[in-house]
Amino acid sequence: MLCYYISDINPAGPANASVILGAKRMSTTQTMSTLDPLTHDHDQCIARALDEAERLCAQRGVRLTPLRRRVLEEIWQHHEVVKAYDLIHRLSTEDHTVKPPTVYRALEFLLEQGLIHRIESLNGYIGCSHPALAHQCQLLICRGCGQVEELDDPTLSAALQREAESHGFRVDQQIVEVRGLCPHCAPAGADVSAR
């Protein structure tokens, strides 16, 4: 199962993406399993993620409180990595500043419930695209647009698990993060210097 959406049209623009204003349709030239910016209804995407979260928490007997739900909603605003202090700023208002522990506790809950993933190499967080089942995922992190594709290739995770076990290692958790350029940013290649 995959989830990779483009919430904003890349300024540089995907060189070969099919863009027909007003007539949403799939891009035909991208090999990446993405939805075209114009085909992706992100409001619906957010709603789906939140509904799924509600459902899972109810089913598990844990509480998706307004605060936790709000944090999850903020994380789902884009398909880009979100930082804890971004959340603090976004949740704060003129008359009420949210303090770090508030956000970190919500993040902790969402991580425990598998509703988000932590991106270790960026100290950031991203919504999980298939939270119903426990899984070891591989994250493709674009340094061009900051967006993240979550893969769940059981063959890969099994191979890594096997390799670790063959060295007598008992695996708790796999952290697999691939840094690079997504298909929308790669064509522009030359102008996307290391970030």
Place this chain on the structure above:
Amino acid sequence: MLCYYISDINPAGPANASVILGAKRMSTTQTMSTLDPLTHDHDQCIARALDEAERLCAQRGVRLTPLRRRVLEEIWQHHEVVKAYDLIHRLSTEDHTVKPPTVYRALEFLLEQGLIHRIESLNGYIGCSHPALAHQCQLLICRGCGQVEELDDPTLSAALQREAESHGFRVDQQIVEVRGLCPHCAPAGADVSAR
């Protein structure tokens, strides 16, 4: 190529390790590619790492200055993850405190030269066990003893690369970290709660 050494005898002790005082020999019962604590001459291990670093830097025309060498030496004191601020404390004396940029610049140099690896999930660093060639490695990180085994399975890294490319992703870097228990800590399993 593998490098996994035990610098300190685990307090809990490997349940089934062969230990013959005074007569260093390989453990016969561990499946992990480790050296028995007693067979591992860590002074020699450090010396080897530093010599290799000297050789590579000379060959590449870069300067392994006393400071950089000193930082590398500290990182190699054990086979455990080292934190930047540990290094700051270890390098500081009564009459001279080392400041963060000093250490971070040395770490940056050592990372560029492939002499150390950064462990993203721990904000730590570890000596690279085969720095002569560029490589994508897999790190097995024990939560029991803090030691790290560096694997370099080209099959695994190729599989991950292929998977990413099949999604149109251009790979810069792979981060593969496996958290769990090493064979010396796993048998004691029950008493090693999550850290």
Place this chain on the structure above:
DNA sequence: GTCAGAAATGTAATAACATAACATTCTGGT
């Protein structure tokens, strides 16, 4: 409905990790 305990949230302080900007010193080539 009441109430006690548990869970969640609020708050203040601080720890841990990392970098920016600029000054000074060191090094190697001429």
Place this chain on the structure above:
DNA sequence: ACCAGAATGTTATGTTATTACATTTCTGAC
């Protein structure tokens, strides 16, 4: 000796995360 570039020193600050404790909210037993 001189110069330019590399390396290091120094100050300040930015970023990420946790500890400890107070208060509020929720839940289930009665």
